[in-house]
Amino acid sequence: MVAQGRRGEVREAAILVATLELLGEVGYDRLTMDAVAARARSSKATIYRRWSGKPELVVSAVKRYAAAPAPEPAESGDLRQDLLAVLLAMRSSLTGQDAALILELMLAMRRDAELAAVVRSQVVAVKSEAFGDVIARAVARGELPSTVDHALFVEISSAMLFARLFVSGEPLDDAYLRRLIDDVLFPLLRQSGLQ
The missing domain is CATH 1.10.10.60 (Homeodomain-like)
Known part of the structure; x- marks a missing residue:
């Protein structure tokens, strides 16, 4: 048996x-x-x-x-380093999977509501949890207020990684990820009065 x-x-x-x-x-x-x-x-x-x-x-x-969560990066004690670790894990996950598979799933989601619901709950939500953990740890350390909404940062960082991977085709190198944090994510935090 x-x-x-x-x-x-x-x-x-x-x-x-x-x-x-x-x-x-x-x-x-x-x-x-x-x-x-x-x-x-x-x-x-x-x-x-x-x-x-x-x-x-x-x-x-x-x-x-396709829904396996990326390993959670170790806490560095610094928001910038923790954000970079999450973006590196996201990049590894995106480029480690076949890009054609990811793109096809995105296209199929528009036509199949059941598939879309599963991908959103099993893939997107799982991947965004690591970002939420980084924000929660920064709140606990006093780097960010408890009112911070991490959903916007998850959406922006994911959209920029996807655009780089599927639209422009430019490399998702470490320099780009640092620019994403320094030129986009941190300025958004400052502009929102959260930093």
């Missing part, structure tokens, strides 16, 4: 990995259960026993493999 359970886990993992690979290669609209079955060396019947259709399959794959 244990061996059969383990085989089932291996089979499921192969199907979910194949789903993400194909999603990045051909896109959500052209992703088929036949293609997933062929890539995973599985039968369609096996896939349909576990998932009722493509949205459910993609949602499971995103939950399992």
Whole structure:
């Protein structure tokens, strides 16, 4: 029974990995259960026993493999250094995953409400928690007031990283991340009277 359970886990993992690979290669609209079955060396019947259709399959794959939180950076005791550590982790996560997969998920989210909800709750929310932790620690140290709303900073930093990755194609190097903090995030804190 244990061996059969383990085989089932291996089979499921192969199907979910194949789903993400194909999603990045051909896109959500052209992703088929036949293609997933062929890539995973599985039968369609096996896939349909576990998932009722493509949205459910993609949602499971995103939950399992694309939503893993980045390791939480160690606290440095300094807001600037902590922000830089979070941005470095975000960059690593964005560039470590296949950019085509990330872009395809963003496009598919516009057409599939269930997929969008899962990506927002499992990927976006998880990634923003690290930023919230940095802000909370800065508040605890007295660097920021307790009224600070970190959501704006999460949105701006994420948008700038995405624009760099998908729009301009310019490098997401350390110098750029430092400029993002010094020229955008800290000035916003000052302008808001929070620093």
